[in-house]
Amino acid sequence: MKQLVQNLKTGETFLEEVPTPQVGRGQVLIQTRRSLVSLGTERMLVEFGKASLIAKARQQPDKVKQVLDKIQRDGLLPTLEAVFRKLDQPLPLGYCNVGTVVSVGEDVTDLCVGDRVASNGPHAELVCVPRNLVTPVPDSVSDDEAAFTVIGAIALQGVRLLTPTLNETVVVFGLGLVGLLTAELLRLNGCHVIGLDVDENKLQLARKRGFTAFNPADDTDPVLAVLALTRGIGADGVVITASTKSNEVITQTARMSRKKGRIVLVGVVGLSLDRADFYEKELTFRVSCSYGPGRYDEEYEQRGHDYPLPFVRWTENRNFQTIVQLLERQQLDVKPFITEVVSFADYRTIYDSIHQPDRSAIASLLAYPETVRALPIPKITSVRYVGGSATVGIIGAGNFADATLIPALKAAGANLNAIASAGGLNAALLARKYGISESTTDYRQLIDNPEIDLCVIATRHNLHARMTVEALQAGKHVFVEKPLAIYDKELLPIIEAQQATGRLVMVGFNRRFSPYALKMKALVGGRFSAELPMNVIATINAGAIPANSWVHNRAVGGGRVLGEACHFIDLITFLTGSRVISVCMNTMGKQPSETSDSASLLLRYENGSTGVVNYFANGSKAYAKERIEVYSQERTLVLDNFRKLTGYGFKRFSSLSGRQDKGHVEQMKRLIQQVRIGTIDAQDDLLIPFPEIVNTTQTTLAALHSFRQNGWINVKGVGTFQETALSEEHE
Structure with a gap:
């Protein structure tokens, strides 16, 4: 891999080919997508490197004393050799990094491969990077914005x-990037900000931002100007972000501070203080240490020992999180500060001119x-469509279609136009039984039929994805019995077809439509859950x-986790009001299998909720088939077999x-209603949002990857890779 480094002897900045770092305990390996050049800090390093030895010595008198001491102790030549050896060591540049997690070390349990994160990596x-110097980045925050996380901290x-405090006047001395960010954060705190800088370009940018x-x-005296702007009181506080000797x-x-004012030094300035200035006003002077508490503490940064939140509210990692949250809420806008985006290979475009005084970046x-x-993870956007007739074509005529789907469609008032089955006999029998106009052995006749605007797919699982794509491309809405897909490679074509056509896709996750589930949702917070x-x-x-059932066949049924446990992932998603971010699956047996019908799935959700799906095939038939328990806010709900809910x-x-009511009829009523009336503004009230359907499908697929890798798997990205890093060669 390539890394940008600087030679301290010559000041030359260059790309060095270095080995890939090894992930240790408590560390995260990140593939970089963006990094931000801290122009102030890195300009200082470049200028130091280009300076002569005498100039270097003048800039670091403390180091000169160390050298003199070493000469007395070890002699001149060994000391010179040590100095030049030190100067020959390349210095890594950069500390504002955004990328994708590609590996995690032991003890890192809350980040997964595929997570997008910001860190202080070079x-x-x-x-x-150690875990405490890494923070996740939400989808709504771009890489360019997330690159400001660390410098924002x-x-x-x-x-x-x-x-x-609210309505105080604060002076920001130095309007480089850190100064401008400081001004924005002070404004969020309700402060009136006065900015000072000698660069006219930075002053103009600050004025455009309203400062x-x-x-x-x-000619304007800054002290008199601040006193005039504060009616002679002086500034309540000053944050120094300048860099000067x-x-x-x-x-x-x-002198511009009021009595008992506060001064915080973030930058680097000369510190020959006049005691009288500070004594008479009883000024408070503090020096800020980088990103916050934890910085340079080996126990915190390298060993991952966090400070208890009640005693240290804002550590450096919690400061990282705060900046990301402000970006996510669009309370902090950093886009105006981006001067240029340069490819990593063209780094000289920045560094060859970084020390020039007229550079205004x-x-x-x-x-x-x-x-x-990999392809970028597709962003699923809302699509709109006009209402239709809800004329239905049914593909598949098995027992589930006969016993459940078709009766539910009839109860919903659907117009059943045609039914198809491969053998033909079942389709003909069900057509006669339910008064369906036509039956056929060729499902494409239904897809090509212009009268049909909703295709219901109830075939074996291996056909679901392909038929869904075909129906969408023909302009049909689709209801497909779960699962939506049984292989990673099947999911992306469905997303692309749905986004391209704007048709409705619904999966038979019916349990969220049960009156018992709806009551549970209302009890735990409804929209605010x-x-x-x-x-x-x-x-x-x-x-x-039976072991020889097609359901167990990975290539046909996909296994019961894919085919049936998905119901309960969706139900938990509905109850929590959030989406799964990672999953870990364990199956039973001396020779466990990913198609086992006795498995436990652990789920982590975006909002901090957790879910457990225990799917077992080895229990007594005398015991209830399904039991759902919710624990929240010192309250508990227990749903027994979709017949009794106890609070x-x-x-x-x-x-x-x-x-017993598992929601089949209610789901079909809502489906037919929405197909007829078209897109509604409150889509979440009626059906399952398509991003949630995708998330549930990704979760079941990720569960199989978890089994293979024996650990937690990040859900995001599963099924959207062109060539997934999680091999499925055995398939």
Whole structure:
């Protein structure tokens, strides 16, 4: 892999070919997508490298003393050899990195391969970073925006140390990237911000952002200007983000501060303080340490020992999280600060001019090549369509279609036009039984029939994905019995077809439409359930089916986890109001199999909820088949076999019971209604949002990968890779 480094002796910046780092305990290996060039810090390093030995010595007098001590101790030649050896060591550049997790070390349990993350990794194609210096990045935050996470945390820590309060006046001395970010964060805290800088381009950008900004090198005296703007009171606080050797900055900040004002140093300035300035006003002066508490603490950064939140509310990692959350909520807009995006190979475009005084760049980004053999994860957008007649063509005439689907469609008032089955006999019998106009052995006649606007697919599982794509491409809405797909490679064509045609895709995840499930959802928060993390356990006493059944065949039925456990993943998704981010599956037996019908799935959700699906085929038939338990806010719900719901800890609910109802009829009623009326604004109220269907399908597929790899698997991206990194050669 390639990494950007600098020679401290010559100041030359170059790409070095280095081995891929090995992932250790508590570490995360990340493939870089973007990194941000910290122009202030890296300009300082470049200038230091290009300086002569005498100039280097002048810049670091403390190091000169160490060298002199070593000469006395070890002699001149050994000391010179050690100095030149140190200068010959290349220095890694960069600390604002965004990428995709490609491997995790032991003890890292909350990140998975495929997660997009921000870290303080250097400019390199692959970086290995301790977990506490990594934070996940949500889909709504772009790589370019996420690259500001770490440098944003530097600004945030300075603001936290200042402890601003509403309507205070704060001066930001230095309007480079850290200064501009500091100003934005202070504004979020309700402060009036005055910016100072000697660069007219930065001043203009600050003014465009709505800040009062002026040049202290002009005729305007910055101290008098701040006093005038504050009616003689002085600034409540000053954050110094400038980089200069002059002592003038610290003197001016003291003089422009009010009595008992606060000064926080984030940048690097001369620190020859005038005691009188600080003494008379009883000023508070603090130096900010990088990203926040935990920085340079080996126990925290290298060994992963976090500080307890009640005692250290804002660690460096929690500061990272805060910046990402502000970006996600669009409260912090960093896009105006991006001056350029340059390919990693063209790094010289930035570094060859980084030390030039007239360079006006604020933030430069390095874009890295896509080395993973994958397509981008498709973004599923909302699509709109007009209503239709809900004329139905049914593909498949097995027992489930006869006993459940067709009666539910009839109850929903659907117009049943045609039915197809491979053998023909079953289709003819069901057509006669239910008054269906036509029967055929060629399902394509249904797909090509212009009168039919909804295809119901109830075939064996291996045909679901292909037929769904064909029906979508013919302009039909689709209801497909679960599962939607049984192989990773089948999912992306479905997504692409649905997005291209704008047709409705619905999967037979009926249990969320049961009156008992709807009551549970209402009791745990309804629309707001996503804001209340919960634990949900689904235990399914499925019963055994013959070992030679087609359901167990990986290439035909996919196995019962894919074919049946998906019901309960969807139900937990419905109850939690969130989506699965990672899954871990364990199966029973001395020789466990991914198609086992006795398995346990652990689910992690975006909102912090957890789910457990225990799908067992080795229990007693005398015991109830399905049991759902929800634990939330010191309350518990237990649903027994979709016949009785019992609540514990609820003030106005104790139980609901009646006949068994797993939601088949209600789902079909809502499906037919939506096909007839077209897209509605509150789609979530009627049917299952397509992104949730995709997420549930990805989760079941990821569960099989989890079995193969014996660990947690990230759900995002499964089924959307062109050539998935999780091999399925045995298939």
